[in-house]
Amino acid sequence: MRRSIPALIIGLLTSQIALSHEAESADKPLVTTGLSVYLSYSYRDKSYLETDSEWQIPGALMGGEALPVEDDAALDDATADYQYAFSPNNGIQLSAEAHGGHGETEFKFSHYWYLHQWQLDDAKKLRIEVGRMAGIFTSGANWHASQDEYSEASLTSDIFWGRSLIDTGIRGSYFSGPWTLGLGLWQGHSWLADNGSAGDVFAKYQGNVSAANYTINAWLLAAETDTRRDTRYFGGHAHGNVVVTSSDANFSGDIQAYGLDVELSIATSTVSQLLLNINLAQLEQNGDLIESQRSTTLDSNYLSTQAGISWRRLQHELAARYEYINLDNTLSGSAAILVGRNTSLDNPNNIDPERSTLSYRYHHNKNLSLRVEWVDETLGDFQQDRWVAGFVLRGFFE
Amino acid sequence: MANQAYLMVAFAAIFSFALSACGGGSSTNYQTGDDSESRQFSWGVPDYIPLPIVPEDNPVNETMFQLGRHLFYDEDLSGNGTQACASCHHQSMAFAESIERSIGSTGELHPRNAQSLVNVAFNSTLTWANPSLLTLEQQILVPLFGEFPVEQGITEDNKTEVLERISQKPEYQTLFTEASGNADESINFEIIVKAIATFVRGINSFNSDSDRYENGEANTLSDAALRGRELFFSEELECFHCHGGYNFTDSVADSSQLFVDTPFHNTALYNIDGHGAYPETSQGIIEITGKASDMGRFRAPTLRNIAFTAPYMHDGSISTLEEVIRTYAAGGRNIENGPNAGDGRENPFRDGFISGFDIDENDIQNVIAYLNSLSDFELINNPRFATPWEE
Numbered sequence: 001m002r003r004s005i006p007a008l009i010i011g012l013l014t015s016q017i018a019l020s021h022e023a024e025s026a027d028k029p030l031v032t033t034g035l036s037v038y039l040s041y042s043y044r045d046k047s048y049l050e051t052d053s054e055w056q057i058p059g060a061l062m063g064g065e066a067l068p069v070e071d072d073a074a075l076d077d078a079t080a081d082y083q084y085a086f087s088p089n090n091g092i093q094l095s096a097e098a099h100g101g102h103g104e105t106e107f108k109f110s111h112y113w114y115l116h117q118w119q120l121d122d123a124k125k126l127r128i129e130v131g132r133m134a135g136i137f138t139s140g141a142n143w144h145a146s147q148d149e150y151s152e153a154s155l156t157s158d159i160f161w162g163r164s165l166i167d168t169g170i171r172g173s174y175f176s177g178p179w180t181l182g183l184g185l186w187q188g189h190s191w192l193a194d195n196g197s198a199g200d201v202f203a204k205y206q207g208n209v210s211a212a213n214y215t216i217n218a219w220l221l222a223a224e225t226d227t228r229r230d231t232r233y234f235g236g237h238a239h240g241n242v243v244v245t246s247s248d249a250n251f252s253g254d255i256q257a258y259g260l261d262v263e264l265s266i267a268t269s270t271v272s273q274l275l276l277n278i279n280l281a282q283l284e285q286n287g288d289l290i291e292s293q294r295s296t297t298l299d300s301n302y303l304s305t306q307a308g309i310s311w312r313r314l315q316h317e318l319a320a321r322y323e324y325i326n327l328d329n330t331l332s333g334s335a336a337i338l339v340g341r342n343t344s345l346d347n348p349n350n351i352d353p354e355r356s357t358l359s360y361r362y363h364h365n366k367n368l369s370l371r372v373e374w375v376d377e378t379l380g381d382f383q384q385d386r387w388v389a390g391f392v393l394r395g396f397f398e
Numbered sequence: 399m400a401n402q403a404y405l406m407v408a409f410a411a412i413f414s415f416a417l418s419a420c421g422g423g424s425s426t427n428y429q430t431g432d433d434s435e436s437r438q439f440s441w442g443v444p445d446y447i448p449l450p451i452v453p454e455d456n457p458v459n460e461t462m463f464q465l466g467r468h469l470f471y472d473e474d475l476s477g478n479g480t481q482a483c484a485s486c487h488h489q490s491m492a493f494a495e496s497i498e499r500s501i502g503s504t505g506e507l508h509p510r511n512a513q514s515l516v517n518v519a520f521n522s523t524l525t526w527a528n529p530s531l532l533t534l535e536q537q538i539l540v541p542l543f544g545e546f547p548v549e550q551g552i553t554e555d556n557k558t559e560v561l562e563r564i565s566q567k568p569e570y571q572t573l574f575t576e577a578s579g580n581a582d583e584s585i586n587f588e589i590i591v592k593a594i595a596t597f598v599r600g601i602n603s604f605n606s607d608s609d610r611y612e613n614g615e616a617n618t619l620s621d622a623a624l625r626g627r628e629l630f631f632s633e634e635l636e637c638f639h640c641h642g643g644y645n646f647t648d649s650v651a652d653s654s655q656l657f658v659d660t661p662f663h664n665t666a667l668y669n670i671d672g673h674g675a676y677p678e679t680s681q682g683i684i685e686i687t688g689k690a691s692d693m694g695r696f697r698a699p700t701l702r703n704i705a706f707t708a709p710y711m712h713d714g715s716i717s718t719l720e721e722v723i724r725t726y727a728a729g730g731r732n733i734e735n736g737p738n739a740g741d742g743r744e745n746p747f748r749d750g751f752i753s754g755f756d757i758d759e760n761d762i763q764n765v766i767a768y769l770n771s772l773s774d775f776e777l778i779n780n781p782r783f784a785t786p787w788e789e
Contacts, residue, residue: 330427350423
């Protein structure tokens with residue numbers, strides 16, 4: 001397994017080995033010993049904001065790992081997933097990831113969990129996963145540029161989930177024909193449910209009509225959090241013995257989220273495919289928001305709409321995505337206005353976060369894709385359009 | 399193919415439904431819900447600021463405010479009939495004083511500079527350096543009855559005479575009766591203290607150009623003030639850490655807080671013995687706590703109306719805002735000769751935020767332009783706070 005980085009890249013470019021994240025088939029083993037690597041590197045002509053400024057979207061309680069994009073060339077992220085199979089139906093996975101930014105690269109172990117699957121009969125199986133892992137109840141709950149069609153996280157991923165819903169817990173999935181039913185119980189180590197607990201359920205149906213395949217996924221998440229903070233910028237500034245944090249605001253309360261993901265793929269010819277997807281999600285948060293020793297009651301309701309279309313012919317793919325989020329907040333109590341203004345919740349011009357993305361992708365092979373994107377977005381009073389050009393490397397090494 | 403068409407129609411329907419969800423319009427609504435009797439008082443506090451903490455045994459009302467206003471400006475409320483609260487707290491100076499250190503009714507020099515009384519109801523502690531003075535009712539006893547130093551000089555020996563002087567003024571007969579609600583109750587210091595506290599509690603200022611700017615009014619700050627604002631809230635200058643928030647101080651208390659912090663800071667003005675000593679006349683909260691590390695620690699005053707309140711610092715030892723900024727830029731004050739000689743920059747108790755910064759002449763003036771924008775001219779000209787004895 002010892003390879004130099006150039007050798008690794010050459011291996012990625014020339015490898016024709018199938019990738020993970022393929023559609024699940026009955027014959028495919030649950031766990032295959034080997035290493036999957038993904039890397040995304042992009043150039044942007046503009047950044048969201050100046051270095052050392054905080055990225056806050058007016059009307060949203062931000063947090064987790066939702067950091068803004070930066071201009072110039074940078075590593076979006078790189079992930080390495082190592083699986084070890086005790087048998088085709090059980091094993092472990094270890095995942096590490098690296099993120100770039102501010103000219104630095106941060107490495108960390110993100111997931112480690114045990115997977116076990118029972119084949120009940122030809123069409124039915126039961127899977128249990130235990131450990132620290134990503135939520136899979138909806139596609140944006142855990143996002144990586146290197147494993148996504150787009151180089152930038154969706155607004156839903158950033159605002160709803162803090163870009164990364166990774167938690168310690170247990171998940172059970174039941175597969176029966178076209179149906180997949182899932183249940184996850186979490187300890188509350190993710191940003192969303194920090195210091196609390198969470199549970200999710202999802203029901204997915206995969207069907208086809210003629211040359212069209214479709215997937216409908218309905219999901220629900222309930223969580224509670226205690227003293228949840230936006231720690232994205234913590235630890236970055238010190239004054240002698242005084243450590244400055246960007247905001248000491250914290251939220252404690254209940255969270256409910258539910259949504260629907262619909263995907264439709266149509267083979268438009270033997271070498272081309274049209275893909276449509278719609279994602280609807282709603283996030284409700286009710287509880288107490290405390291800022292600078294002041295408390296107010298927060299009742300928020302976020303509604304997210306995302307629609308995408310892509311058409312691929314051979315190695316060329318054109319895609320577009322439109323995102324829109326409605327952020328409604330009500331703060332109550334004598335400190336309501338003060339807390340609202342001192343956090344990111346104040347939205348005096350009632351502006352909805354909105355983004356449109358156009359993308360062209362060239363898929364050199366299964367291991368290398370090039371992508372060019374044009375992004376036009378409005379976040380609060382900030383409007384920007386920018387260009388992105390980059391590449392994605394993927395590979396699997398047994 | 400018909401089935402596929404149905405599928406496309408279904409998808410289009412979902413897409414249309416999704417788009418119809420757009421355009422709802424984000425909004426953040428505030429329900430302060432404070433329609434209490436307390437809010438009915440003419441606080442001069444906008445809705446977005448929580449009300450100050452008011453002691454249960456001294457609720458605010460206009461009667462007590464007007465009684466307190468008369469007493470605040472009455473020189474008869476002193477041992478020798480020569481000094482009122484207003485003698486050291488002038489409305490034209492945002493209820494501060496233009497001399498370095500105040501002089502009491504008997505001529506004794508006060509160890510500290512008279513602070514502005516504006517928004518003092520929002521202070522978490524009162525005076526420059528006393529962590530135990532938490533209410534105006536407690537604090538007002540100090541200038542009235544204090545002996546070290548003597549301010550208004552009321553003592554056991556003269557307090558009856560003082561009350562008699564007050565009682566003889568016809569204006570007070572109605573005011574005291576209305577305030578106490580009891581025509582038979584004699585004039586006493588308990589009501590006097592509560593009334594002055596109510597008056598001072600009602601002197602509030604949130605009507606500066608800076609307030610208008612923060613509330614979205616365009617063209618209220620000059621380009622220089624805007625640049626100064628940027629510097630003020632920057633991590634380079636650090637000003638906002640001790641002078642942030644709606645009252646431009648980190649020593650703030652209001653009715654919405656879960657708990658109240660009482661911070662004090664050593665701004666590195668002195669270092670007489672090389673071990674952090676301040677002049678004996680005024681050494682900070684060490685005088686109360688006795689803790690060595692509390693040497694030189696004082697409460698950060700509000701910067702609202704700071705342009706009116708020169709001279710500056712706890713002892714009035716810096717005469718201009720420009721000099722204050724230069725002192726902070728240097729990371730403290732180096733006094734090269736005289737009885738207070740010593741390099742404050744080397745003070746071991748210097749606050750972490752007094753770390754020094756680079757600033758050019760132009761930006762010094764920009765910061766001053768911003769500080770000037772914190773001035774509330776309506777406050778210093780408001781007849782509500784002026785002496786009633788000349789009406």
